[in-house]
Amino acid sequence: MADPNFDCLATNTTAGLLICSDPSLALAKTELNELVLGLIAKLKENEAREAFTEFERWTRERDRKCDLEDKDNVPLQELSSSEGCLADYFTRKIAEVVAAKGDPKKVFGRHQVSPVPDADAVDLCVAQIHLANACQDFLAVNRVFQIDSELAEKNAEVTAEVEMVVLSPFTACSPIASSCTGTCWDLRSGKPKPTPGSREDLLVGYRVRIEKSFAFQKADAGGWRCNSAALQPVDVGVALSGP
Numbered sequence: 332m333a334d335p336n337f338d339c340l341a342t343n344t345t346a347g348l349l350i351c352s353d354p355s356l357a358l359a360k361t362e363l364n365e366l367v368l369g370l371i372a373k374l375k376e377n378e379a380r381e382a383f384t385e386f387e388r389w390t391r392e393r394d395r396k397c398d399l400e401d402k403d404n405v406p407l408q409e410l411s412s413s414e415g416c417l418a419d420y421f422t423r424k425i426a427e428v429v430a431a432k433g434d435p436k437k438v439f440g441r442h443q444v445s446p447v448p449d450a451d452a453v454d455l456c457v458a459q460i461h462l463a464n465a466c467q468d469f470l471a472v473n474r475v476f477q478i479d480s481e482l483a484e485k486n487a488e489v490t491a492e493v494e495m496v497v498l499s500p501f502t503a504c505s506p507i508a509s510s511c512t513g514t515c516w517d518l519r520s521g522k523p524k525p526t527p528g529s530r531e532d533l534l535v536g537y538r539v540r541i542e543k544s545f546a547f548q549k550a551d552a553g554g555w556r557c558n559s560a561a562l563q564p565v566d567v568g569v570a571l572s573g574p
Contacts (some may be wrong), residue, residue, distance in 0.1 A: 345399055351405055359422070370382070370433070397420065417505045448489050470511050499535065
């Protein structure tokens with residue numbers, strides 16, 4: 332359950348490096364991690380898995396809100412405008428967790444709709460699909476980029492790129508590949524393969540990127556609910572080995 336950004340000596344993300352360069356941000360992150368992991372420890376195994384998936388999604392949402400996505404080669408001194416956003420994020424999330432008074436169900440498992448149909452909504456949608464298909468042992472969502480959106484009064488469609496990292500090997504054309512990445516793969520070309528037959532494995536460290544349109548519907552109580560129950564069909568995709 333360790334957050335990869337928790338150890339400042341081991342972090343390799345732009346957000347992690349920026350947090351670790353500021354003692355107040357590093358301390359706030361440590362406090363939030365400890366509070367959240369204390370809550371998750373109170374849950375049963377399946378509930379804990381879902382809560383940790385949601386906790387990971389918080390981090391991706393934070394980086395999108397604080398303009399820290401796709402900034403891998405940007406010097407830290409040029410990202411100072413993101414520091415205030417990070418501080419506000421930690422303050423807000425720590426207050427939210429403290430207000431739960433030790434009850435994890437007041438923090439996790441409550442968000443089934445999104446305020447607006449955007450990259451955050453797609454991230455939640457993918458998390459729900461992955462949970463329904465028990466994908467967490469094999470894949471972790473790394474980034475979600477919004478490409479385009481179409482909005483009507485009651486319906487919306489968001490086209491996004493989703494990048495996933497392989498945590499445990501699985502066959503490039505298998506039920507796991509289909510349900511968790513949305514397609515089979517030809518690993519020689521690194522492209523989606525619509526017909527089965529590959530016996531190659533997607534190994535640990537492979538990055539899979541898919542581009543897909545996600546459908547949303549306005550919920551009666553407000554917010555937007557994901558109508559895409561599967562990652563198929565994938566519009567565009569690529570599988571890359573190595574970091």
